[in-house]
Amino acid sequence: MTTMMLSCVDCRAEYTATLRYACEECGGILEVVHAGGPPSDAAALVAPEVTLGEGGTPLLRARAGSAEGAIWIKDETRNPSGSFKDRLVSAALTTALGFGSKGLVCASSGNAGASAAAYAARAGIPAVILVPEQTPAEKMAQIAAYGALLVRVAGHYSNSYAMALAVAEETGFVNVTTTFINPYGTDALRLVGHEIHAQLGETAPDWVIVPTGSGPLVKGVVQGFADRGGRTPKIVAVQAEGCAPIVKAFDEGAAEVQPWGEPKTIASGISDPLIGYARDGTYTLRLVRESGGRAIAVSDDEIIQAMKVLAAGNGIFAEPTGASSLAAAQKLMARGEIRPGERVVCMVTGHGFKQFAIYRQMPVHEIRVEADAPATVITGALREITGPGALH
Ligand SMILES: [Zn+2]
Structure with missing residues (x-):
């Protein structure tokens, strides 16, 4: 952790690398600055200790x-x-555990929450995931499957975002919300x-x-x-x-x-x-x-x-x-x-x-057949897709 600093993208104020979500001077976005200049390859970045094999896609x-x-x-x-958020959550959580975090909080429209829940499960720590109540059911089911506390927040995503700030404050858990809030x-x-x-x-x-x-x-x-x-x-x-x-x-x-x-x-x-x-x-x-x-x-x-x-x-x-x-x-x-x-x-x-x-909801090529239906029923349907020349 000693090889990096945090710097404000607006006023360039610098901070030692700790759990910090915004510039104290101006409220701006913080970014990681690596000692020795920009990392030329993955080896120069934080090696994720909490990993499920993300990246390298x-x-x-x-x-x-x-x-x-x-x-x-x-x-x-x-x-x-199932989303790029895994790259981000893996690094944010690895860093936070180094800083002593005992759990995580994440506001999400679904994917970041699923990712955070997965990596919390991997790390063996509790997770609080806050999502808009209209979040797709598949994403909520995935979050819940990983064992997180799923919190459906009324209204749109920004309400979940605000509540995650409060929950992180109250619990002391790291906030891995995947806006610019977590620089790591x-x-x-x-x-x-x-x-x-x-x-x-x-x-x-x-x-x-x-x-x-x-x-x-x-x-x-x-x-x-x-x-x-x-x-x-x-x-x-x-x-x-x-x-x-x-x-x-x-x-x-x-x-x-x-x-x-x-x-x-x-x-x-x-x-x-x-x-x-x-x-x-x-x-x-x-x-x-x-x-x-x-x-x-x-x-x-x-x-x-x-x-x-x-x-x-x-x-x-x-x-x-x-x-x-x-x-x-x-x-x-x-x-x-x-x-x-x-x-x-x-x-x-x-x-x-x-x-x-x-x-x-999309139209698909699908037919239902009886168990004893002749194969010609299926080849007939297939010709409608392929045209007549594709079958022998
Ligand atoms: Zn600043």
Whole structure:
């Protein structure tokens, strides 16, 4: 722990590395500063002692014809609890246990809570997970399965966020909420940039597209590529049309992000109105602009289309938030903002099992047959999908 410090991203006040969630001087976001300069590889970061095998996820080229252009998918669904949050929680919890924490608290729209509950179970400590009452049932079931105390908080995510602050204060447990509140968690996300850089043969893509709530993953990707030296990709922060505070500020050319009203989208993982911490969004907006990228909103219909392309066209089963990056890539390509031949990485952040209900509503190829039905019943249905030439 002696090899790092905390520094305010706004006023640059410095602090020794302890459990601290905001700058005492200005209330700003704290980031980890490593002695000896930016870490050039994973070995220079905190080795997670509480681990379930997170990170090191595949980078898969999208199948030709399934999506136009040169698209790669960073498949974060492979993480132990099914989302990229595992990277963050593993590091935040490892650090906190070093500081003597006896339990954890996490406000979440579902994925971070599932991750925090999983890693608390792994560490053998209690977990309090606070989620909006409208959180998808699959995510709540996962949180509860790991043995955490699941607290359903009335209203949207920001209410859970505020209550987590109070519970952490009251219990002395570490707050691993995955906004910018835990600098050690955010710091672990720079490995995403390192991995993509290595997986593309030590080069940077032209674009990285990131589903964005408050934005720690944007910071992680930016920092990771900066660590490796050379060009930084343009970052696209994707939000849902029904909850897009950062996109609104980007489109208006505003310097500051304003909190959103009531979120309305199937993309639960990025359904974050930033009420009470709009400053997180402002910081993310700054990072996006500095990268030369943009913020963009996608509709729920565009997300569902992208889910189908990922699943039926590429074999990747993603939740709506995870597919929002591909939806944004397709939109930007159609508009010509992403030019032909440019290399695009889509962060697919969460697994389809986490919002299974959305898939159950989609039309599928399905027939029911009697046990003694002839195979021709099935081949008939198959021909409707394949056309006549595919069968012998
Ligand atoms: Zn400060």
